[in-house]
Amino acid sequence: MLTSDGFAWTNRWHRHHPAEKGLLAGGMLVLAVTLPAPTTAPIIIAVMFVTTVLGAGIPAVTWLRLMALPSGFLITSVPFLALSLNFSSGLQVVFSPQGLEVALSVLLRSLAAVSCLTFLTLTTPTIDLVPLLRRVGVPPAVVEIMLLTYRLVFVFLERAATGHQAQIARQGYVGLRNTLRSLGLLVTSLFQRSLERSRRMEIGLTARGFQGELRVLAPKRSISRARVASAAGLLLGVAAAGLVLDATVR
Amino acid sequence: MTSIALAANGIDYTYPGEVRALKQLDLTIEKGQRLAILGANGSGKTTLLLHLNGTLRPSAGRILIDGRPLSYDRRSLVALRSRVGLVLQEPDDQLFSANVYQDVSFGPLNLGLSEAATRSRIDAALEALRISHLRDRATHMLSFGQKKRVAIAGMLAMQPEILILDEPTAGLDPHGVNHLLSVLHRLHETGTTLVFSTHDVDLAYTWADQIAVFADGTVLKQGEAAAMLADRELLRTARLKMPLILEIAEALYCRRPAWAAIGPPRSKDALLHLLEQTIGGPQ
Ligand SMILES: Nc1ncnc2c1ncn2[C@@H]1O[C@H](COP(=O)(O)OP(=O)(O)O)[C@@H](O)[C@H]1O
Numbered sequence: 001m002l003t004s005d006g007f008a009w010t011n012r013w014h015r016h017h018p019a020e021k022g023l024l025a026g027g028m029l030v031l032a033v034t035l036p037a038p039t040t041a042p043i044i045i046a047v048m049f050v051t052t053v054l055g056a057g058i059p060a061v062t063w064l065r066l067m068a069l070p071s072g073f074l075i076t077s078v079p080f081l082a083l084s085l086n087f088s089s090g091l092q093v094v095f096s097p098q099g100l101e102v103a104l105s106v107l108l109r110s111l112a113a114v115s116c117l118t119f120l121t122l123t124t125p126t127i128d129l130v131p132l133l134r135r136v137g138v139p140p141a142v143v144e145i146m147l148l149t150y151r152l153v154f155v156f157l158e159r160a161a162t163g164h165q166a167q168i169a170r171q172g173y174v175g176l177r178n179t180l181r182s183l184g185l186l187v188t189s190l191f192q193r194s195l196e197r198s199r200r201m202e203i204g205l206t207a208r209g210f211q212g213e214l215r216v217l218a219p220k221r222s223i224s225r226a227r228v229a230s231a232a233g234l235l236l237g238v239a240a241a242g243l244v245l246d247a248t249v250r
Numbered sequence: 251m252t253s254i255a256l257a258a259n260g261i262d263y264t265y266p267g268e269v270r271a272l273k274q275l276d277l278t279i280e281k282g283q284r285l286a287i288l289g290a291n292g293s294g295k296t297t298l299l300l301h302l303n304g305t306l307r308p309s310a311g312r313i314l315i316d317g318r319p320l321s322y323d324r325r326s327l328v329a330l331r332s333r334v335g336l337v338l339q340e341p342d343d344q345l346f347s348a349n350v351y352q353d354v355s356f357g358p359l360n361l362g363l364s365e366a367a368t369r370s371r372i373d374a375a376l377e378a379l380r381i382s383h384l385r386d387r388a389t390h391m392l393s394f395g396q397k398k399r400v401a402i403a404g405m406l407a408m409q410p411e412i413l414i415l416d417e418p419t420a421g422l423d424p425h426g427v428n429h430l431l432s433v434l435h436r437l438h439e440t441g442t443t444l445v446f447s448t449h450d451v452d453l454a455y456t457w458a459d460q461i462a463v464f465a466d467g468t469v470l471k472q473g474e475a476a477a478m479l480a481d482r483e484l485l486r487t488a489r490l491k492m493p494l495i496l497e498i499a500e501a502l503y504c505r506r507p508a509w510a511a512i513g514p515p516r517s518k519d520a521l522l523h524l525l526e527q528t529i530g531g532p533q
Pocket residue numbers: 265266267269270271289290291292293294295296297298
């Protein structure tokens with residue numbers, strides 16, 4: 001999660017309006033779910049790979065690593081869809097060719113969908129998507145808590161990491177007994193520090209005029225017509241290619 | 251004629267648990283001045299600064315703004331904090347937003363500024379701290395020095411009349427310190443009153459107009475910087491040492507008593523000049 005967050009903030013497209021990236025990822029996702037899978041899905045995966053790696057400049061290894069986990073899960077579980085249970089004469093496990101076809105297309109669709117989400121995760125900080133929530137009617141208080149949590153997670157992780165290192169430096173994790181004791185101490189100290197931090201943060205924010213509402217302005221980003229047009233073009237192209245291929249194969 | 255912007259009159263403060271942090275403390279901040287609050291660790295500097303923006307309320311004595319006692323109702327406090335900006339020592343206590351630009355926008359929006367005015371304040375504040383290139387950066391990906399600048403920018407964007415910084419140079423490298431001092435220099439030239447706390451006598455000596463020497467929860471003495479730091483007795487009581495420049499100058503005065511009349515050197519260059527005269531000049 002942390003690596004993808006890092007890339008999300010620094011990739012070549014990090015300044016692009018989130019809606020542009022959302023359009024591309026969301027559009028491809030719709031295509032992946034609706035169009036014939038065997039032909040369209042591989043095209044989508046290829047296109048998303050190229051956009052993420054060559055477009056946004058994410059290392060191919062990172063893309064592969066992020067794809068690997070859900071893919072592994074899908075590849076090991078989806079084949080079971082090809083099997084069905086037959087109870088007519090006792091219990092029988094039946095393997096059917098139609099089942100195999102269904103399983104294959106589910107697998108491809110899912111992989112294509114994952115590639116769209118991977119693109120979005122690697123190019124757009126999650127937090128940039130939160131203001132969109134406010135627009136669809138999520139209460140401001142909930143959105144504020146999400147924004148604040150996002151920041152505090154990192155402060156917390158930093159504290160946890162330094163505390164952990166300090167314990168390692170003093171042999172805190174040598175042997176089971178020390179390990180358990182150290183972990184317990186770390187957790188209690190983190191809890192105390194979090195309380196202390198929230199108290200001080202309240203002072204810090206009050207000094208900045210905080211009166212109960214965390215209002216902020218996002219950096220101004222304009223939607224580029226050219227990029228929206230290219231995204232739309234790409235979506236149309238993929239859809240056309242998928243359908244034509246499907247027609248020729250049949 | 252100087253006019254007093256903010257003052258503390260005989261304030262006392264005790265933390266829960268009977269830690270008596272401030273005792274009978276007096277302090278005056280004049281308009282347009284650069285004041286250093288100089289004291290050892292744990293002497294109560296932070297506690298005092300928290301009184302100056304109304305975060306803490308003295309158990310005795312009072313805070314005066316424009317000569318009138320501060321009242322502690324919500325409205326007065328909000329008004330006070332729009333004029334008196336406090337930058338805490340730890341930037342993580344003041345930064346709450348995911349990216350730099352959003353974070354700096356917080357203060358101006360709280361002042362009720364329009365979106366357009368807020369955006370121009372943000373641009374100006376980022377420019378003043380020379381961090382315009384960080385505007386889209388994630389807060390958690392900044393170095394300590396960068397976070398500190400962002401925290402200061404967040405306060406500058408509110409354009410306070412009095413800017414108070416708690417140990418602003420703590421944790422900065424020499425380059426970071428120089429950078430900060432040049433930012434403060436420009437602010438001072440545009441008329442902002444500046445107050446900062448430190449335990450660094452050399453810094454206080456070269457930077458401040460006035461120094462309030464702080465020890466054990468009270469201001470021992472407040473006055474012109476060179477006079478405060480030349481007072482060995484005072485420094486000893488406050489567990490501070492004399493600035494290096496002054497120390498060397500005093501040694502020189504022993505050999506050339508007549509030079510003491512010129513007045514103490516205020517900068518490294520002035521000291522070097524004095525040294526050249528001693529070494530190269532006629533006996
Ligand atoms: N939140 C607190 N609760 C109790 N005691 C505190 C608290 N903050 C500071 N103190 C105590 O008050 C005294 C002054 O602290 P502080 O104002 O932080 O000093 P300085 O900023 O000069 O280092 C110290 O003895 C410190 O231990």
